[in-house]
Amino acid sequence: MQVVQGKRLAELPAWTLGELRRRAVRVIVDVGTGDARAAYRLAKAHPDWLVIGIDPAWQRMAPTSVRGSRKPARGGTPNLVLVNASIEAVPADLHNLADEVLVLMPWGKLLRGIAHGERDVCAGLRAVATPGASLHVIVGTSIWRDPVPLEIRGLPELTSCYVDRVLAGRLAAVGWQVTMSELITGADTPGLSSSWARRLGSATPETMIHIAAVATTLRPGECADR
Numbered sequence: 377m378q379v380v381q382g383k384r385l386a387e388l389p390a391w392t393l394g395e396l397r398r399r400a401v402r403v404i405v406d407v408g409t410g411d412a413r414a415a416y417r418l419a420k421a422h423p424d425w426l427v428i429g430i431d432p433a434w435q436r437m438a439p440t441s442v443r444g445s446r447k448p449a450r451g452g453t454p455n456l457v458l459v460n461a462s463i464e465a466v467p468a469d470l471h472n473l474a475d476e477v478l479v480l481m482p483w484g485k486l487l488r489g490i491a492h493g494e495r496d497v498c499a500g501l502r503a504v505a506t507p508g509a510s511l512h513v514i515v516g517t518s519i520w521r522d523p524v525p526l527e528i529r530g531l532p533e534l535t536s537c538y539v540d541r542v543l544a545g546r547l548a549a550v551g552w553q554v555t556m557s558e559l560i561t562g563a564d565t566p567g568l569s570s571s572w573a574r575r576l577g578s579a580t581p582e583t584m585i586h587i588a589a590v591a592t593t594l595r596p597g598e599c600a601d602r
């Protein structure tokens with residue numbers, strides 16, 4: 377598996393990841409982690425957790441990786457792993473690992489895959505989760521207001537009604553049971569501390585939709601693989 381180590385990419389042996397997993401009391405996987413600052417803050421606040429950030433735009437994670445590779449007393453986070461991957465092609469080493477999967481302010485393929493309930497993206501999210509794991513997706517709703525960015529024109533707006541009527545069924549098909557969808561503001565998400573939510577929140581009190589789901593046990597024959 378390819379991880380960001382300082383300013384470059386390196387291979388992380390499966391046994392090293394296994395050792396980090398063995399020592400951790402909880403595993404969080406932050407998909408589309410961006411600059412990975414939110415993942416870093418989680419890892420720093422919970423040294424006994426393993427926090428894994430995934431993003432195909434690996435250069436954006438490099439400054440956080442440099443910071444995390446220092447000694448713990450100087451801000452280092454040995455419990456933070458930053459993986460260069462897309463969720464639809466997530467490395468097998470990350471399968472069946474997470475107690476909690478986060479998707480904060482997704483964009484691009486990740487946002488499209490979630491909004492349409494595309495099998496490759498949603499099954500990728502399920503593949504990293506253990507049965508019973510929770511999924512939290514948070515998307516700012518202002519992206520659907522004029523002027524709507526070209527990239528997301530035609531994308532169905534994530535509303536609670538759309539989640540209930542359309543998305544819940546598509547998520548259920550790959551092993552996610554939707555438990556809740558609600559509108560929240562930045563003030564309701566202090567624990568998530570997403571860089572993007574904060575950036576948006578500084579300009580406008582951004583309203584976001586929060587979709588929560590639980591990973592169901594897959595029966596033999598069912599498969600969360602893409």
Ligand SMILES: C[S@@+](CC[C@H](N)C(=O)[O-])C[C@H]1O[C@@H](n2cnc3c(N)ncnc32)[C@H](O)[C@@H]1O
Nearest residue numbers: 408409410462463480483484485486570571572
């Ligand atoms: C708007 S940024 C949000 C970053 C971060 N979650 C935050 O809240 O600060 C969206 C991120 O999703 C990532 N992304 C897009 N498609 C992806 C995919 N298929 N798999 C994983 N990450 C993806 C992008 O590279 C980008 O870094």
